[in-house]
Amino acid sequence: MTAIATKYEVVVGLEVHAQVLTQSKMFCGCSTDYLTAPPNANTCPVCLGLPGSLPVINRRAVEATIRTALALNCEIPEFSKFDRKNYFYPDLPKGYQISQYDLPLSRRGHLDFDVKGEPRRCGITRVHLEEDTGKLLHEGAIHESQASLVNFNRSGVPLMEIVSEPDLRSADEAREYVMRLRAILQFIGVNKGDMESGQLRCDANVSLRPAGSTELGTKVEVKNMNSFRAIHRAIEYEIERQTQVLDTGGRLTQETRGWNDARGLTVSQRSKEFAEDYRYFPEPDLPPLDVSRTWVEEIRASLPELPAARRERFVTAYGLTPYDASLLTSTRPMAEFFEETVRLGAPAKASANWILGDFSRLLNADHNEIQDSSIKPRHLSKLISLIDSGAISGKMAKQIFDTMYRASDPGPALEAAGGSSQISGDAELAAIVEQVIAENAKSVADFKAGKEQALKFLIGQGMKLSKGRANPQRLDTLLREKIS
Amino acid sequence: MNLFQRTIRDLHQMLIDREISSVELTESVLDHIVNVGDKTKAYLLVTKGLALRQARAADERLRSKRDIRPLTGIPIALKDVLCVKNVASTAGSKILKGFTPPYSATVVDRLEAEGAVFLGKTNCDEFAMGSSNENSGYWPVHNPWALDRVPGGSSGGSAAAVASGEAIAALGSDTGGSIRQPAALTGIVGFKPTYGRVSRYGLIAFASSLDQIGPMTRDVADSAVLLQAIAGHDPCDSTSSPKPVPDYLASLREGVKGMRLGVPKEYFVAGMEPAVEQSIRDAIRLFEQQGASIEEVSLPHSDVALPAYYIIAPAEASSNLARYDGTRYGFQAGGGRNIIEEYMLTRQQGFGAEVKRRIMLGTYALSSGYYDAYYLQAQKVRTLIIDDFKRAFTKVDALLGATSPTVAFPLGAKTQDPVAMYLNDIITIPANLGNVCGISVPCGLADGLPIGLQIIAPGFREDLALRVAFAFETATEFHNGRSPLMGAAA
Numbered sequence: 010m011t012a013i014a015t016k017y018e019v020v021v022g023l024e025v026h027a028q029v030l031t032q033s034k035m036f037c038g039c040s041t042d043y044l045t046a047p048p049n050a051n052t053c054p055v056c057l058g059l060p061g062s063l064p065v066i067n068r069r070a071v072e073a074t075i076r077t078a079l080a081l082n083c084e085i086p087e088f089s090k091f092d093r094k095n096y097f098y099p100d101l102p103k104g105y106q107i108s109q110y111d112l113p114l115s116r117r118g119h120l121d122f123d124v125k126g127e128p129r130r131c132g133i134t135r136v137h138l139e140e141d142t143g144k145l146l147h148e149g150a151i152h153e154s155q156a157s158l159v160n161f162n163r164s165g166v167p168l169m170e171i172v173s174e175p176d177l178r179s180a181d182e183a184r185e186y187v188m189r190l191r192a193i194l195q196f197i198g199v200n201k202g203d204m205e206s207g208q209l210r211c212d213a214n215v216s217l218r219p220a221g222s223t224e225l226g227t228k229v230e231v232k233n234m235n236s237f238r239a240i241h242r243a244i245e246y247e248i249e250r251q252t253q254v255l256d257t258g259g260r261l262t263q264e265t266r267g268w269n270d271a272r273g274l275t276v277s278q279r280s281k282e283f284a285e286d287y288r289y290f291p292e293p294d295l296p297p298l299d300v301s302r303t304w305v306e307e308i309r310a311s312l313p314e315l316p317a318a319r320r321e322r323f324v325t326a327y328g329l330t331p332y333d334a335s336l337l338t339s340t341r342p343m344a345e346f347f348e349e350t351v352r353l354g355a356p357a358k359a360s361a362n363w364i365l366g367d368f369s370r371l372l373n374a375d376h377n378e379i380q381d382s383s384i385k386p387r388h389l390s391k392l393i394s395l396i397d398s399g400a401i402s403g404k405m406a407k408q409i410f411d412t413m414y415r416a417s418d419p420g421p422a423l424e425a426a427g428g429s430s431q432i433s434g435d436a437e438l439a440a441i442v443e444q445v446i447a448e449n450a451k452s453v454a455d456f457k458a459g460k461e462q463a464l465k466f467l468i469g470q471g472m473k474l475s476k477g478r479a480n481p482q483r484l485d486t487l488l489r490e491k492i493s
Numbered sequence: 494m495n496l497f498q499r500t501i502r503d504l505h506q507m508l509i510d511r512e513i514s515s516v517e518l519t520e521s522v523l524d525h526i527v528n529v530g531d532k533t534k535a536y537l538l539v540t541k542g543l544a545l546r547q548a549r550a551a552d553e554r555l556r557s558k559r560d561i562r563p564l565t566g567i568p569i570a571l572k573d574v575l576c577v578k579n580v581a582s583t584a585g586s587k588i589l590k591g592f593t594p595p596y597s598a599t600v601v602d603r604l605e606a607e608g609a610v611f612l613g614k615t616n617c618d619e620f621a622m623g624s625s626n627e628n629s630g631y632w633p634v635h636n637p638w639a640l641d642r643v644p645g646g647s648s649g650g651s652a653a654a655v656a657s658g659e660a661i662a663a664l665g666s667d668t669g670g671s672i673r674q675p676a677a678l679t680g681i682v683g684f685k686p687t688y689g690r691v692s693r694y695g696l697i698a699f700a701s702s703l704d705q706i707g708p709m710t711r712d713v714a715d716s717a718v719l720l721q722a723i724a725g726h727d728p729c730d731s732t733s734s735p736k737p738v739p740d741y742l743a744s745l746r747e748g749v750k751g752m753r754l755g756v757p758k759e760y761f762v763a764g765m766e767p768a769v770e771q772s773i774r775d776a777i778r779l780f781e782q783q784g785a786s787i788e789e790v791s792l793p794h795s796d797v798a799l800p801a802y803y804i805i806a807p808a809e810a811s812s813n814l815a816r817y818d819g820t821r822y823g824f825q826a827g828g829g830r831n832i833i834e835e836y837m838l839t840r841q842q843g844f845g846a847e848v849k850r851r852i853m854l855g856t857y858a859l860s861s862g863y864y865d866a867y868y869l870q871a872q873k874v875r876t877l878i879i880d881d882f883k884r885a886f887t888k889v890d891a892l893l894g895a896t897s898p899t900v901a902f903p904l905g906a907k908t909q910d911p912v913a914m915y916l917n918d919i920i921t922i923p924a925n926l927g928n929v930c931g932i933s934v935p936c937g938l939a940d941g942l943p944i945g946l947q948i949i950a951p952g953f954r955e956d957l958a959l960r961v962a963f964a965f966e967t968a969t970e971f972h973n974g975r976s977p978l979m980g981a982a983a
Contacts, residue, residue: 054596058816060589060697061576061598063730093812095859097836104815157832159820288859290868293701293809295731 017217017255019248020225021183022134022175025190026210027200028141029073029167035140036064036107036165043144043162044206056165058102063294066091070138070167071298073199074114075308077169078136080193080315083118085305091138091292096285099159100143108170110289113137114300120173121317122189124181126332131186132174141166169199175214175225180244184237187211188339192316196341204235211240215247217255226251227261231275234268243268247275319344327357336365342380349386355393363389367407371414384410388419392426398472401426435487438471438479442487445470453492464488496521497658498979501567501715504661508555508566515555515566518661519548519610522568526612526659529978533644534634535653537573538581539613544568547610554608563718565608570660572651573614574621575706576695577601583823584697585617585647587630588843592823598695599730600664600706600723607722612660615650619845620814621671621699623647624917627908628847635904636679637976638942642901645675645917651709652679657978662710662719666696668703669802670896670921673933676709677896677945680974682962683709684716684932685924687952689734691720692727698813700806701732703925712972713934713963717741720955736953744956749964750784755889759795760920760947765898768939773895776936776946779968780893780961788889792881797874798923803915804858804871805926810848811855817843850911875926882927886951891961894920896933896945924949932958935971943974 034041037055054062075085092110118133143164147154171190177183191209194200202209211234216226231247234240247266254261266275291297314322316338323334323344338344343364350360364379368389372379392410395401401409409426413419445467446453455463464485471484496504496518507513523541530536551566571577574584576594578601583589597605604611618628626634626649634649636642637657644653648665652675655663665672667685676683684707691706698704708719721742726735756777761770781787819825819839820832826842829835844852858867885892897917907914924931929952936946946965950958966972 054594057821059576059594059596059822060582060584060592060816061574061594061693061695062596063694063732065729065731095812095815097815097818097833099818099820099832102816102821104818105812286861288812288856288861288864290808290812290859290864293732 016220017252018220018222019178020175020216020218020228021177021179021244022214023173023177023183023186024212024214025171025173025187026212027077027169027171027194028208029070029138029169029199030201031067031069031073031167033067034165035067035070035138035167039165041166043160043166046162048158048160049162051162052164056102057161058104064107064292066295066298067167071114072308073167074136074138074169075300075305076197076312077171077194077199078115078118079305079309079312080197081118081120081133081136081171083115083133083136085115085300086112087300087302088112088297089114089300090297091295092289093292094139095288098142099157100145100164102143102161102164106139106142107292107295108139109137114298120186120190120193122185123331123335124185126330126335128331129182129185131176131182134172134174136169136171139168139170140164141168175216180241180248183213183244184241187240188237189316192339192341196313196316204237207235210235213240213244213247215244215251216261217248217251227263229261229263229275230265232265232267232278235270239268239270242270242273243275246273250275316344323347327351327361329357329361333361333365337361340379342378346379346386350390350393353387353390355390356397359393359397360389363393363410367410368414371411382414383417384413384419388413388423391423395426399475435483438483438487441471441474441479442484442491444474445488446491456492495525495658495980497525497661498975499661500711501564501662501718504567505563505565509561511555515548515551515610516545518566519544519568519612522612522658522660525657529637529657529659532635532640532978533637533653533657533659534632535615535650535657535659536570536613537583537585537616537631537650540580540611543580544610544612547608551608551610560608562607562722564604564722566610568610568612568661569604570612570615570651570654570663571601572617572648572663572665574617574666574697574699575601575614575664576697577611577614580611580614582614582697583630584620585629585631586619586817586844586848587824588817588819588839589697589823594695596695599692599727601695603723609722612654615648615654615660615663617650618647618671619848620697620810621647621666621668621704622810622847622851624670624674624914625902625904625907626650626675627904628845630845633904636901637978638680639901641903642942643678643904645678645897645901647671647675648683648709649675652676652681652683655679655681655709655711656976658980662708662715664706664719664723665709666699666704666706667921667925668699668705668806669925670918672707672709673896673921673931673945673947674917676933677935677947678901678943680935680938680943680971680976681709681711682713682716682932682934682972683707683945684720684955684958685930686720686724686955687734687930688925688928689732690724690930690953690955692723692725692730692733694727694729698809700809701813702809703802703806705925713932713959713966714742714745716932716962717745717959720959724955734953739956741956741959744960745963747960748783749780749961752785752891752961753788753889754780754785754961755788755790755885755892757790757792757795757885757892757894759792760894762898762919764916765895766900766939768937769895769898769900769944772937772939772944773893773946776965777893779965783964783968790885790889790892792878792885792923794874794877794881795923798878798926799915799919801871801874801878802918802922802926803854804867805875807851807855808858808868809855811852811859814844814848814852819843847911878923878926879928882923882929882949882951890950891957892949894947894949896921896947900939900942900944920947928952930955930958932962934962934966935974936965936969937971938974
């Protein structure tokens, strides 16, 4: 990669399609549930494109798009409109897709993210709103299939297209950009971020140019990447393929290539000569949109704290590294889990380490999400306190955590670790109290002089001596008795 | 007088007086369809069973005096571009053969709520593209005044049905004159409301920014009654206007005294038949005698309306008609080796020549590299035409002119020359582009063929158009003229 990077500069721009989580479709009242409903159950004359049917704009979808655009620091023009994108395909029942061409809902924004702790900024060209298509199912392999089936449940589901500037310079950057974008969409509640089911889809425009050049090279559009890993691999592959073509004196053709995940390569789908002319023109069935400033401000005011701001706060308020803060804020549930754990008394650094370390490792192995785990912030906070008090060793804690993770209720495992070994007997505690007083004369004097804080320190020392097993309430009582 | 010869209002009175039943009335019309239907070919489908069912329901309503509306029990014909739930709706095209919509157009729902009786689907030019009804994918319609003549188009079936007594009234659709021109050529009243006055939901689209549904009736008061029933905002059509609908009958009789009526000099086009021009000049004089002041006005961009229309309408049509690919409903050619070939075969065989011509025109006009020169330019012309009307309406209340430069021409006379055919609509098209309303009323005969007077009023001033038209009708006898197929008053 370094050799390549010195010779050519990688230029990547991404087009991300994200479904909008509305109850009803973009232009009709049908439910957006296309994953679990029986085929073609959620359809009507409008989303089936029957003769005579007309679209009606779903205001909530427009609102979600503006919300997204604001979160991506975009400008929201006062005037916007829908256009028709004309092409023939069996999953497109009207023969055109209602989309936005020259007056999208938003433009000129940016997204901040980082690659291994290094800050990056990618320009956002536009965020616009369109309708999703139906879904084709082929009997057997597509090339041999005698029939194709169409399910129009997805037809008309609101879909945002988020187009980036060609500001990304590596596969790493592209992947981080999409991860950060996904986090934002989840944070503001417009998309669940599931790439496998197609709620979030990504196309990449990849080109190379001689290092130092400002002109863009011939771009190749790569489609069909449905995981972060696929995005990374496909772009890496494409960089290497294009480098080879250029190195051997060849010329690149502007084309669309599909990523084949199983074979780990991209395959040419169509070249520019056969590119469609979409014959965009203003959708005559829909009046233009007047986007009032009041509305935009209302939406802006309702935005939650965004990942970038939260990340910043995690660094300043909790003293985390930018890298850890970035990872913790990559999903809203994870960020919330972390904050709750800290709020319950666990130190920030330890909480972050647990969440990003053992916890994430276990979750990833199971393809599980933090919010779905039986381990809750109170469990982690308790476990950390047991380690800090010395009741259990770090090594023990890892084993206990593992047991907690696998249990439907982590409580008992935690109890067993902490509760049973606690020293509450006054006889045993008396020895500890003696030792603490003997070794900390200054704090004892401070407490006598009225410094309540000093007692806390002494209790801490007692906990340390007992490896965390002492009952702190009893320690408190006994120390007070002994000193006074 | 036979029942099928009467007007909506006459029949309404007879129905509420229990002088007749809706079933009797409906049977009278259905019988007449049997008698003359082979001559006019006005219907693509007669829904006898549905009509009689609705008539019985209407009679029940009339009997119990429950929710009686002006159209309760009145037999009405629907142009085949209107979707009626569970009734074959083809827009006059073979490509929609076998298509039965699972829903009804908003106007159809509204008429149904009134208790109207649906006689059937009337013939029309395929997807409403044409001025003679000869572009029907099924068969041409014959003018009830002279069977060797066209009835005009595209709502030729609706016009012929009303003019022959095969319907008391009908709905048509007008994109560039498709209600007004056939109304003129068959001696009836045809009204194109302002774009947005009537919901387009369920109207099989030709050109979405121009299409408008309107009434085709025996006289002006009937037109007001029918428009009243279908006008008004529809949440299913975002281009329908939320403006309140006035009571059209209330202002009908206010006359034209003191009104300023404009005569656009550009509307006396080259090629206008002398008899047509004479009738229009006579009509203008009549308004003057009734106390209106007449003023010559100019609509300077009228000459570019037709070319602009033949960019905008085909462009929208090329997109609207893309859905007819044979994969989901209607005609499917079969035999294609892959999906693209199947699309091509279906569209080759399913669409007629004029529809294909317009799809090609429109596709070309929207193509990358030509969009600015054609579509965008045509939209600019449209703005100029809107401004022409706005300027004229600062000086006058309504405009007068011919509806069609000629009377009904013989079948086959213009089929070989699309441009000659397009010129039929030269004085109706500006009203569609200009967002105004226009009504055609009978104003004379030339060699036994009807002539139509067009009255154009500002946008959403349907009340004004109706009032001027009613004043003319009241002072003349032209609307009482009956086509030979309608028969003399017996």
